[in-house]
Amino acid sequence: xxxxxxxxxxxxxxxxxxxxxxxxxxxxxxxxxxxxxxxxxxxxxxxxxxxxxxxxxxxxxxxxxxxxxxxxxxxxxxxxxxxxxxxxxxxxxxxxxxxxxxxxxxxxxxxxxxxxxxxxxxxxxxxxxxxxxxxxxxxxxxxxxxxxxxxxxxxxxxxxxxxxxxxxxxxxxxxxxxxxxxxxxxxxxxxxxxxxxxxxxxxxxxxxxxxxxxxxxxxxxxxxxxxxxxxxxxxxxxxxxxxxxxxxxxxxxxxxxxxxxxxxxxxxxxxxxxxxxxxxxxxxxxxxxxxxxxxxxxxxxxxxxxxxxxxxxxxxxxxxxxxxxxxxxxxxxxxxxxxxxxxxxxxxxxxxxxxxxxxxxxxxxxxxxxxx
Amino acid sequence: xxxxxxxxxxxxxxxxxxxxxxxxxxxxxxxxxxxxxxxxxxxxxxxxxxxxxxxxxxxxxxxxxxxxxxxxxxxxxxxxxxxxxxxxxxxxxxxxxxxxxxxxxxxxxxxxxxxxxxxxxxxxxxxxxxxxxxxxxxxxxxxxxxxxxxxxxxxxxxxxxxxxxxxxxxxxxxxxxxxxxxxxxxxxxxxxxxxxxxxxxxxxxxxxxxxxxxxxxxxxxxxxxxxxxxxxxxxxxxxxxxxxxxxxxxxxxxxxxxxxxxxxxxxxxxxxxxxxxxxxxxxxxxxxxxxxxxxxxxxxxxxxxxxxxxxxxxxxxxxxxxxxxxxxxxxxxxxxxxxxxxxxxxxxxxxxxxxxxxxxxxxxxxxxxxxx
Numbered sequence: 001x002x003x004x005x006x007x008x009x010x011x012x013x014x015x016x017x018x019x020x021x022x023x024x025x026x027x028x029x030x031x032x033x034x035x036x037x038x039x040x041x042x043x044x045x046x047x048x049x050x051x052x053x054x055x056x057x058x059x060x061x062x063x064x065x066x067x068x069x070x071x072x073x074x075x076x077x078x079x080x081x082x083x084x085x086x087x088x089x090x091x092x093x094x095x096x097x098x099x100x101x102x103x104x105x106x107x108x109x110x111x112x113x114x115x116x117x118x119x120x121x122x123x124x125x126x127x128x129x130x131x132x133x134x135x136x137x138x139x140x141x142x143x144x145x146x147x148x149x150x151x152x153x154x155x156x157x158x159x160x161x162x163x164x165x166x167x168x169x170x171x172x173x174x175x176x177x178x179x180x181x182x183x184x185x186x187x188x189x190x191x192x193x194x195x196x197x198x199x200x201x202x203x204x205x206x207x208x209x210x211x212x213x214x215x216x217x218x219x220x221x222x223x224x225x226x227x228x229x230x231x232x233x234x235x236x237x238x239x240x241x242x243x244x245x246x247x248x249x250x251x252x253x254x255x256x257x258x259x260x261x262x263x264x265x266x267x268x269x270x271x272x273x274x275x276x277x278x279x280x281x282x283x284x285x286x287x288x289x290x291x292x293x294x295x296x297x298x299x300x301x302x303x304x305x306x307x308x309x310x311x312x313x314x315x316x317x318x319x320x321x322x323x324x325x326x327x328x329x330x331x332x333x334x335x336x337x338x339x340x341x342x343x344x345x346x347x348x349x350x351x352x353x354x355x356x357x358x359x360x361x362x363x364x365x366x367x368x369x370x371x372x
Numbered sequence: 373x374x375x376x377x378x379x380x381x382x383x384x385x386x387x388x389x390x391x392x393x394x395x396x397x398x399x400x401x402x403x404x405x406x407x408x409x410x411x412x413x414x415x416x417x418x419x420x421x422x423x424x425x426x427x428x429x430x431x432x433x434x435x436x437x438x439x440x441x442x443x444x445x446x447x448x449x450x451x452x453x454x455x456x457x458x459x460x461x462x463x464x465x466x467x468x469x470x471x472x473x474x475x476x477x478x479x480x481x482x483x484x485x486x487x488x489x490x491x492x493x494x495x496x497x498x499x500x501x502x503x504x505x506x507x508x509x510x511x512x513x514x515x516x517x518x519x520x521x522x523x524x525x526x527x528x529x530x531x532x533x534x535x536x537x538x539x540x541x542x543x544x545x546x547x548x549x550x551x552x553x554x555x556x557x558x559x560x561x562x563x564x565x566x567x568x569x570x571x572x573x574x575x576x577x578x579x580x581x582x583x584x585x586x587x588x589x590x591x592x593x594x595x596x597x598x599x600x601x602x603x604x605x606x607x608x609x610x611x612x613x614x615x616x617x618x619x620x621x622x623x624x625x626x627x628x629x630x631x632x633x634x635x636x637x638x639x640x641x642x643x644x645x646x647x648x649x650x651x652x653x654x655x656x657x658x659x660x661x662x663x664x665x666x667x668x669x670x671x672x673x674x675x676x677x678x679x680x681x682x683x684x685x686x687x688x689x690x691x692x693x694x695x696x697x698x699x700x701x702x703x704x705x706x707x708x709x710x711x712x713x714x715x716x717x718x719x720x721x722x723x724x725x726x727x728x729x730x731x732x733x734x735x736x737x738x739x740x741x742x743x744x
Contacts, residue, residue, distance in 0.1 A: 025413065040581040041397065041410035041615075044685045047494050089677045089693040096494060119498070122419050122468060126501040127493040127515075143499075188571050196564040203560070203599035209412040227575035243413075305461045313416045321461040 004031050004156065008056045011118060011147045018115035020144065021103065022052040024123035025246075026312035030152050030159075032062050033076045035246035039207045043067070045086040047095050047125050052079075053106045061106050063099065074245060100131040107136060118144035153309050153317050154331045159247065160354060163310065163333050166242055166249030167352050167363040169198045169206060173240035174253050174366040177212075181372070183232045183257055187212050187225035190236070198242055209241035209314060211252075218254065218346040221304065221339065232258045235345045239337075241314050248314040250335040251364045252350035256371060267340050268347050268370040274298040274338035275349045275368070278306070278320075282334070282353060282360035288324040295338040296322075307336040310352060330357055376403050376528065380428045383490060383519045390487035392516065393475065394424040396495035397618075398684035402524050402531075404434050405448045407618035411579045415439070417458040419467050419497050424451075425478045433478050435471065446617060472503040479508060490516035525681050525689050526703045531619065532726060535682065535705050538614055538621030539724050539735040541570045541578060545612035546625050546738040549584075553744065555604045555629055559584050559597035562608070570614055581613035581686060583624075590626065590718040593676065593711065604630045607717045611709075613686050620686040622707040623736045624722035628743060639712050640719050640742040646670040646710035647721045647740070650678070650692075654706070654725060654732035660696040667710040668694075679708040682724060702729050 008020055008031075022028055025036045028050045036049035043049070046065040053061045062079045067087035075081060084099040107113060113136050119129075121143040129141065155163070176194040191212045198206045211222030214230045218237040230236065239252040254271075256264065274295040281294050292306040307320030310333050318326050320336065328334070337350035349368045353360040380392055380403075394400055397408045400422045408421035415421070418437040425433045434451045439459035447453060456471040479485060485508050491501075493515040501513065527535070548566040563584045570578045583594030586602045590609040602608065611624040626643075628636065646667045653666050664678040679692030682705050690698050692708065700706070704727045711720035721740045725732040 026416075038413035039411055039579065040613075040686070041579070044687045089691070089695075091695050121499040121502065122497050124498040125494050126491070126496040126498050126513075129498040129501070130493065141498075186572070188568070188575070188577075191577075192564060192568040192571065196560070199560050199564065200558070200599065205560075205563075205596050207411065207413070224577050227572065241412075314412070315416045319461070323461075323463050 005054055005056060005060065007151055008054060011144055011151070012056055015118060015142055015144055015147065016116055017118035017142060017144060019053065019055045019110060019112050020118040021124070022054065022120060022148070023048050024120045025049055026152070027120060027148050028052050029246040029312045032079055033074045034062060034064070035074050037207075039205070045093070045095065047099055047128065048123075051099070051103070053103060055110050055112075059106070059110050061102070063102055065095070096127045096131065100128055103128070103132060104135060107139070112139065114138040116140045116142055118142055120145045120148065149317050152311055154329060155311060155333055155354070159311065160331070160333070162245065162247035163249065163352070164363055166244040166247050167251070168249070168365070169201060169242040169244060170240045170249040170251035170352070170364055171366045172198050172201055173242065174238060174251055177236060177238045177253065178255060178369055178372060181230060181236055181255060181257060183230055185230050186227045187214055187230065188227055190230070191225035194238070194240065202244065207243040211237060211239035213237050216344055219341055219344055221341060221346055221348065230257055235264070235347065237346060237348060239348065239350065243314070246312055248310050248312075249364065250310050250314065250350060250352045251366065252337055252348045253366065253368055254347040254349065255369065260370060264345065265370065267342070270299050271338055271340050271347050271349050272368055275336055275351060278336040278338065279351065279353060279360055279362060282328065282355055283358060284328060284330045284355060286328050288318045288320050288326050288328060289322055291328075291336070292320050292322055295336070299338060299340050302339045302341060304339070306338060307334055309333060310335050328355055330355055333363070377426055377428060377432065379523055380426060383516055383523070384428055387490060387514055387516055387519065388488055389490035389514060389516060391425070391427045391482060391484050392490040393496070394426065394492060394520070395420050396492045397421055398524070399492060399520050400424050401618040401684045404451055405446045406434060406436070407446050409579075411577070417465070417467065419471055419500065423471070423475070425475060427482050427484075431478070431482050433474070435474055437467070468499045468503065472500055475500070475504060476507060479511070484511065486510040488512045488514055490514055492517045492520065521689050524683055526701060527683060527705055527726075531683065532703070532705070534617065534619035535621065535724070536735055538616040538619050539623070540621070540737070541573060541614040541616060542612045542621040542623035542724070542736055543738045544569050544573055545614065546610060546623055549608060549610045549625065550627055550741055550744060553602060553608055553627060553629060555602055557602050558599045559586055559602065560599055562602070563597035566610070566612065574616065579615040583609060583611035585609050588716055591713055591716055593713060593718055593720065602629055607636070607719065609718060609720060611720065611722065615686070618684055620682050620684075621736065622682050622686065622722060622724045623738065624709055624720045625738065625740055626719040626721065627741065632742060636717065637742065639714070642671050643710055643712050643719050643721050644740055647708055647723060650708040650710065651723065651725060651732055651734060654700065654727055655730060656700060656702045656727060658700050660690045660692050660698050660700060661694055663700070663708070664692050664694055664696075667708070671710060671712050674711045674713060676711070678710060679706055681705060682707050700727055702727055705735070
């Protein structure tokens, strides 16, 4: 993982940055391995879950909230871990003050008091920035978010393995829906079973972004599961986006309970063809919006993106959308999700894939089956 | 809910603030009703889920990300909702620019270009602060976080009702564990069942912070459920903290599978007495650390707080800890959770309660039972 910190040298040169203070959970995961378990929302005890301060090839410091030490096993052993005080009960904690104190030590020991430091401007709390600005007025703070996003879009082998495992969890979810969805169950019951099977697979809780809608709920693209009862003839749209230790999978299938109408079967076939067209066209050097155009021209327009990058963020660059003429590259991981929405039902099908040297390897392994 | 915006007048006067730009999810929920569903982590499309800009009695603007409109039903109808552009697929979005543009309009129309604006310094992204500072160099940005926390600690009737419902979900979870925990089940299976029952109760997903540990896992206070198989004689510690539309409940029980040892039964009794002592002592005017001391002196020290406020944050002020000599007040909602941890097992018992004019009303209704 230290090799990923070395990748900061390119940004260092291009943006003339002397050091980096990285604070978005996704970038911290990417560079350090540290994963903040976000499912409870932001911690009331923390400013940010973690900050990584780096001078490439010289110094690094992974600053964690002291109530986050349980998550230590994920962390790159080459990093120097420090904690800032957040959870104390015998005296009042001062998280902002202690966090800034430790960042100041990093700045001083690396002689950065009149330097240019790369930050993620949207992910740095104003409190930290303001205190550092007051203490070190000669530092220039430069936003390197876009450059970091471009770096993160190209996956390393270990990252691809992580995403492969997350994709496997998505497969388990889709297999559960296909096998166990029945007339008379509620959407929540079916969701709960799919979620439980994913969790059993790895032996821990799995954060899961999910649409699971039945019947007319599919017409608007899905939504969270409710107590709606699944009825004969209903379509069920299941979009499962599980997160495994900070890397996401993504997948969507649509099935029918019982026998579909001829039109529904035809619609499903069209969407599956559109997805196949997208997968077949995937390769390094093709423009993102060319993929988008190929899929939309096969089935007509739909009111969302055709796909997106997936990694430490569930929707990252490159976006597969009409405006985006960026060239796709080897080792990008992309989800494609064409759809047709009619008045009373909708069908969306999604696979996750890795761009290889000559095409794409589909990482989600389930088959898109319409009928059980 | 507009009455809660009026409460800002006190802070306005005390801190000489002309306006407020509120950006923490908890404060936004408190003042606007808007709940950001946080279970998927921060959205890659958003700077922040929502910002509430307010000049009390004059103007307000609830600025939402445009992909958050699905959550509109929770919002106070007296608020003016605007959106900033985050999810567009036909042209590149500029969330930071569009968000700042709309905040600038608020500042200009309320003649705030040389004013003092109250902010939550830890919850405002540096990007927004920096762009506003550059455009409006005469504005003074003052941190009102602590004052907002004090305001939020005293609950209104509608908030107490919301917390009561969240406490009911916690009750359902505890009842499930007591009724269905069996030798041979995994912790995750039991957890999944408890979670499913909570979700079925309200017909939607329920964010759930939870410890569910069995056997020696209880000795360290618990942790997330795993594939560990529950065995005869195991203790099971279940700490359920569900979130319902932005308000949290909290509860903890410890049960035994089969027959406890005489010492375990005695230990359970002691912890239950400590909790009862805490509940009986609760009333307006008592110091937070007096409650803490009463419970610790009954059962000895434990390596965490004795309790905490609960509301739009799961751990908020007042903290029931040794250093905190703040006076408790009517309409605070407090969780108490004394514990005894031995080498091979631990017992923690928790109830959530409302401080009334003369004592405390326990909001979690389940009984702490050690044996099934």
